Amino acid sequence: MALYTKRGTKLEVTEIKKNAVSKALREIYIDGEYAFPLYENNIRALKIKEGSIIDEMFYQEKLFPLISKNALMDGLSYIARVNCTTGQVKEKLKKRKYPDAAIEQVMAYIEEKGFIDDYEYALSFAKISVKKGKGEKYISFELLKRGISDETVNEVISLTRDESKLFSVAEKKLSAILKGKEKPDYKELNKLKEYLMRQGYGYEEISEAVSRLMIEYED
Incomplete structure (x- = not known):
């Protein structure tokens, strides 16, 4: 009133x-x-x-x-x-x-x-959701529900889509490098990283994808 x-x-x-x-x-x-x-x-x-x-x-x-x-x-x-x-x-x-x-x-x-960064929150949420196998519709719905703008939601979904593609490429290439071997060693991981760099991916995104791959191999 x-x-x-x-x-x-x-x-x-x-x-x-x-x-x-x-x-x-x-x-x-x-x-x-x-x-x-x-x-x-x-x-x-x-x-x-x-x-x-x-x-x-x-x-x-x-x-x-x-x-x-x-x-x-x-x-x-x-x-x-x-x-x-x-x-x-x-x-x-x-x-x-x-x-x-x-x-x-x-x-x-x-x-x-600057106590809150909605972009960083959205990006982190999207990355974690992708790792859990959640789809884009789920990510979009949950972020919009939390008050994140349409523009930010679309941007982080686009980024995680690219990361998912990179992970898939890295996973397939590492499997080919290993040729049935159970776990990769240092040289094999370097070979994978060099391959991904030649495909135009950046150092940070490659490191993140490889770290994620190693978690799967350790499991």
Whole structure:
């Protein structure tokens, strides 16, 4: 709800309810409509109760900065505990019913500080999923669900598609080099790497493909 329709408006706290996703948060209702969440200790410190009157100055100078700070702390706590995307942080704060303006401030701060890299998250998720045998539809669905942009999803899927092709080429070539031998030695691995380099693949992607191959041979 918009707390103030004109300068100097005073509004009444009509209800204080428990928040559905956080035991410590309380939902503050103003004139019968949901307004914002506060922690119990905030409510006690500010002496807010049903029937309290909140004016514009109090909200702008005291409440909104506190609400924004709470949202930021909740967002940073979530980031510290979970490998997540910006979309997941935003959804977490929405579930706690923080005002859009507070959420926007938090997301801007997180982006400015570089606390989350959606591209790296998406690329890592896609690579792990490919190794587990998951298809492109699964990867796309899961990343979009986590709030990753269409552009990033398409880019990482394209990259992992290329990596899958490289792995298939490396696997086939190594099998030909080994000629039935159970495990490759140092010389045979170097022979494989040289072959892949001649095919135009880069050092890092070759190293990753060979490491992945070795895991399979060790298993």
